[in-house]
Amino acid sequence: MLDPRLLRAFIAIVEAGGFTKAAERLHMTQSTLSQQLARLEDAVGQTLVDRDTRPIRPSAAGERLLGYARRIVTLQQEATAALGNPAGTAPIHIGLPEDIFSRSMARLFGEFSKRHQEIRLDVSAGLSRDLTRRYRGGEFDIVVVKEPAPSNDCRASFPESIGWFESKDALNAWPDPVPLVTFPPGGLYRETMFERIERERRRWYIAFSGSSFNNVLVAVEGGLGITLLPNAAALGRHVRPYAPFSDEAAIMVSIYAWENTGLIAELVEQIGAALSERSSRPGPS
Structure with a gap:
């Protein structure tokens, strides 16, 4: 595994073009910087800079490593910042x-x-x-x-008031049996609907069963049947209260x-x- 500290030293030397400016940039002595570069070269088994050129330039192996070194250092900085930021923890x-x-x-x-x-x-x-x-x-x-x-x-x-609704486009009385738009079994309003419509001595069948409020409301808007919903959920939708049935007890x-x-x-x-x-x-x- 390549030590990011050694990679930063290598990057600084290449970008500064020499040990003196690189050491100033990293706030360390030239001897420490030279030691870090030597350790990195030992780790990869190749010479990474041409020490005889002015400014100092990367060797062929150094050129291949430079892009990876920058990415590794950047990722380490991002990971450190992410772990040090408590947002979303x-x-x-x-x-x-x-x-x-x-x-x-x-x-x-x-x-x-x-x-x-x-x-x-x-x-x-x-x-x-x-x-x-x-x-x-x-x-x-x-x-x-x-x-x-x-x-x-x-x-x-x-308390939340609930009521019966039909499409605003409904023109005539609903047939017998009356079609119902419901939630699946276990839905809170489903049993209340069945109890009420049977108290009214009306026959019924399930014309549509939707797993979400939007699906149920769209089905009612489209005229598939009547349903029981919170009054607040029907606001702004293309539905109207179903006049034959008064509101149910609040939930x-x-x-x-x-x-x-x-x-x-x-x-x-x-x-x-x-x-x-x-x-x-x-x-x-």
């Missing part, structure tokens, strides 16, 4: 439902990261039931989930965190403020 793992990860939430995370450059945010989106399971298993430091009622250890909880959006100190507590507070603002917005009409 302290991860915070966050889980939250897909519709909660909005542009405003992304901006919140971005501003937090700028203030605390040592933090690396690792954010995962998914279904609330799976997020809860993973949080209880220790995969997340902070998790936001939707649930019928918060557990005793939640840090904060906010709770809860924040959980294993710690309540330091940067975790700061981030939980900011997420809570964003969710509070979100829950106060009126739904589409």
Whole structure:
């Protein structure tokens, strides 16, 4: 392995064209510099500079080594700088439902990261039931989930209104059986949809099952069926409330965190403020 200190001495001699200027550049004596070059030549088994020329020039072997030497020294400097910079060395793992990860939430995370450059945010989106399971298993430091009622250890909880939606292009009453647009089994709204539509004594079938909020909303916008969603998620989309069904009971959006100190507590507070603002917005009409 070639010692980067010896490579720096060799580079300095070639670039300065002599031992005197190179020694001044590296803040060492000429004898020390000569010893370092001699050690490097012993290591590679070849003479690297022509000591008889003025200015001193690299030998044929030295010319071949010079480019590699510069790259090795540069990489060592980059590695040293990277290891000495704490940016991104302290991860915070966050889980939250897909519709909660909005542009405003992304901006919140971005501003937090700028203030605390040592933090690396690792954010995962998914279904609330799976997020809860993973949080209880220790995969997340902070998790936001939707649930019928918060557990005793939640840090904060906010009501979220939910309602039935159809495409704005829907012209006539839906046929019997009515087509439903749903999340896959395990999705939070799926069972509530089935219970409600059966209480209405309506027959139904699943016309579309999407694994993301965007897929579900696009399917409803396209007229594939009706669905149950948070009112906030429907804002700005080409959907309207489905008049025959009134809103369902609000669901709770809860924040959980294993710690309540330091940067975790700061981030939980900011997420809570964003969710509070979100829950106060009126739904589409």
